[in-house]
Amino acid sequence: MAEKKKKIIKTIKIDVDKCNGCRACEVICSAFHAEPKYSGNNPARSRIRVIRDPLRDVYVPVCAGEYAVAECAGRDKYTIDEKEYDECAFCRASCPSRNDFKEPDSGLPLKCDRCEGEEEPMCVKWCLNDALTYEEREEEVEEEVKQEDLEIGLESLVDKYGLDKIMDTIARMSKKD
Ligand code: SF4
Ligand code: SF4
Numbered sequence: 001m002a003e004k005k006k007k008i009i010k011t012i013k014i015d016v017d018k019c020n021g022c023r024a025c026e027v028i029c030s031a032f033h034a035e036p037k038y039s040g041n042n043p044a045r046s047r048i049r050v051i052r053d054p055l056r057d058v059y060v061p062v063c064a065g066e067y068a069v070a071e072c073a074g075r076d077k078y079t080i081d082e083k084e085y086d087e088c089a090f091c092r093a094s095c096p097s098r099n100d101f102k103e104p105d106s107g108l109p110l111k112c113d114r115c116e117g118e119e120e121p122m123c124v125k126w127c128l129n130d131a132l133t134y135e136e137r138e139e140e141v142e143e144e145v146k147q148e149d150l151e152i153g154l155e156s157l158v159d160k161y162g163l164d165k166i167m168d169t170i171a172r173m174s175k176k177d
Contacts, residue, residue, distance in 0.1 A: 003143045010114045011135045012121060014061050017081075018131035021052045021059035025123035025132065032115060032122045044104045047112040048123050051089040058083055061123075061131060064101040065092030067109035067152050069159060096159075109156050 026043035033047065034040050043049075051060040072095070076087040094101035094109035101110045115121040124134045158166055 004140045005143055006138055007141045009137050009139050011137070012063055012112075012114075012124060013133040013135060014063075015131050015133070016058075016060050018129045019050065019059040019061055019127075020129055020131075021050055021054065022129075023050050024126045024128070025061060026050060028122045028126040042104070044099075045110065047101070047110050049100045056083060058085060058089070060085065060089045062090065062092055062100075063112040063123075064094060064110050066094075066111070067156055068093040068095040069155070071095050071097035094156075107156070107160055108153050111152075 023043060025048045026046040027041045029046040029048050030043055031038050031041040033045065034042075047064040049062055049064070051062060052058070074087065078085045078087065078090070088098065092101075094111070102108065103110055115123075120134050121132075124132045154166075
């Protein structure tokens, strides 16, 4: 039987009705994760993206989740309070069907890390409309084997360039002085 351990679950609650699409969350997230920190900002590098459709008053902030190798087959529509949302609007995956949650230069997947080390996520701090709220709770969970970030990055490179090309590149690099 798998062992149980205590885990802090970090949740960002999103109230789409309070979001006005200002994108301050995208700006601060990309600045916080810039190298060096705050050296620039580019919402395309943000781990939160605001799906915007101003004509229909639709704004959906979404934090990047896991990398998905393949796009899903379904494309459902949701109607909430008479507004129509595409299924992809709520999806957190970095997947082949869209450019969101991909590092623009390398194409590597981006994932929200809840601003590791900060007391409160930066996007929550910067959202003046209280559309984002941070919550922590403790849960007992079964010990999981976590896929390391390195493995996820390699998997996405293999998807993009093919295993042979990656192996050739590594072989070539290892021959260099
Ligand atoms: S900062 Fe808040 S209101 Fe502005 S886009 Fe992000 S979630 Fe929406
Ligand atoms: S919690 Fe931090 S990493 Fe995640 S979306 Fe917000 S600012 Fe970006």
